[in-house]
Amino acid sequence: MSTTAARELAIDVHGLNKHFGDKHVVADLSMQVRRGEIFGFLGPNGSGKTTSIRLMCGLLTPDAGSGSCLGYDIRRESEQIKRRVGYMTQKFSYWDDLTIRENLDFVARLYEMPERRRVVDGALERLGLAARAHQLTGALSGGWKQRLALAACMLHKPELLLLDEPTAGVDPTARRDFWEELHRLAAEGISVLVSTHYMDEAERCHKLAYIAYGKLLAQGTAEDVVRAQQLTTFAVRGEGLAELTTALRGQPGVEQTVAFGAVLHVTGRDAPLLEATLKRFATGDGLRIERVDTSLEDVFIHLMNRATDNYAAGA
């Protein structure tokens, strides 16, 4: 690959494929993550996000396809990649029967870091765990474990962070703090690839990719992704939304209905047809129909439904 691309792109992969048995887990994945960018990786459970991340950092070998990570070939130079990438696994994967300090110290030793004591002390200080350094890691709460994991995979000052659902099961305050930290790191020039299920987190990413059933369905900024689907959404407010939802199912132009509390989002690609159908059905008193911007969540639900359809049609 060219040196300019290597300088600008943290991840640059083309046509990655991975099978587990007869399951096609990742199909023709091509993706580019620029340096200093927070790249959100979205998709339903079992869509191949974790496998894709493992392919990119050399933990798995692709069946087909090629690419580079930080300018190093993902097939041949995984040793180089490992030294420069911080990988945070989906499941907490530090040693429960080691203390917090011992875990950090162990990681520092594995990366052969000079001035280990100072580095570990610094990480403990930043974490705010200096006083609890001698507690067993297994005794930490979910939020603290997640912070420890981030600190541990940041210890060797990686240029790229691969975070696999880092905020799953973490309370909102801790999630907010975590994202502030990510933005601080990105500002320092560190690239971040983060998978998530949370829409608010997706909106905080510079770029997004949506993957379902191993296929990349959309890529770009949040606006790009929304615009590319060319969807029209109407918000319906009022009484009897549940009945309306049932009535609208399968009607011309209606591709999906999503309830957000007291508001029903009705989405479709053909705007005039959708509007006509809505006018026909939503006749009850007190029902207000209003055209709104299609949200990222509407788009993702749409993408997921369509992906299922494709999968069924292909089978």
Added chain:
Amino acid sequence: MSAFSLLRWWAIVRKEFLQLRRDRVTFAMIVGIPIVQLTLFGFAINSDPRHLPTAVIGAGHSEFTRSLVAAMRNSSYFDIVAELPDEQAGRDALARGRVQFVLDVPADFTQKLVRGEKPAMLLEADATDPMATGMALGAVNPLVAAVAQKDLRGPLAALAAGAAPFEIRVHRLYNPEGITQYNIVPGLMGVILTMTLVMMTGLAMTRERERGTMENLLATPVRPIEVMSGKIVPYIAIGLIQATIILAAARWVFGVPFVGSAVALYLSALLFIAANLTVGITLSSLAANQLQAMQMTMFYFLPNILLSGFMFPFAGMPQWAQWLASVLPLTHFNRLIRGIVLKGNGWAELWPSIWPMALFTLIVMAIAMRFYRRTLD
């Protein structure tokens, strides 16, 4: 980039020791397994059982037969528990398992003896368990001969001189009294080392995989050889501790004589420990989870304990079983340790058992390296 980093390797070694220190159950097993097994095998299992219940028919007729019964009792093989009236009662007692032996002395035994007619007396044994009676039966003839030598004096001395039927000599080398512990206790060292070391190392790697920490290790620059050898080191120490516990028990609890060289013993033990650890690490790489690792350990452990000559005599097995057993390190280690402890063998005698173990270790280590997964594929 260095192929083998001492710093990273030492990181693994340190981590294993730290985790081991916190794992109370494993720690208890290190000390507990040798003690429990020594108690079970050392005290409970006895292939030379004594104090076997014995009944006597018609022994009260002469001083000679009374003297013979007393000698049998003194041999400690036989406990005379009953005097029975006739042959039928004797058979009955045997059938019901009340006694293991019945000694039937004919009424005219002493008269015939005095007349020089070489009379016979009958010792009936319950031989359902040959192991249980074999040793005792073997002890009878020398016993009778000794009694004859001692009691047939004066006018009867001529009879003693020509005592041809008693001409059976048992001469056992190394363990003249046939004390089972001399054989079992050193043999136990190999069994205990095999069981604990294969199992613990078998679990070591699968535990990392099951807890998800393997993914973390694989994501760091640490190399397979560093992880494997680093994980092995603490278990070498454990193996040596266990060997020392067993040796101390053999010497001071079971009174097994130690005639050989301690250096030779520890070097053999070290090689044997290495052989077992490579097996454990290989199983660890093959097994998908800790349960599978346990099952594989048992699969490896059973032929070892059954074929290695620990439980049954090696020479008694068919040819194919002997070949199979010759592959197993425990077979060779049993020969080594019995050779060193009981016979005081030197290097020349030990070498035929050393090289197969070393070869085994090298081959299995190659297999282990082949199967260690560098990636998560």
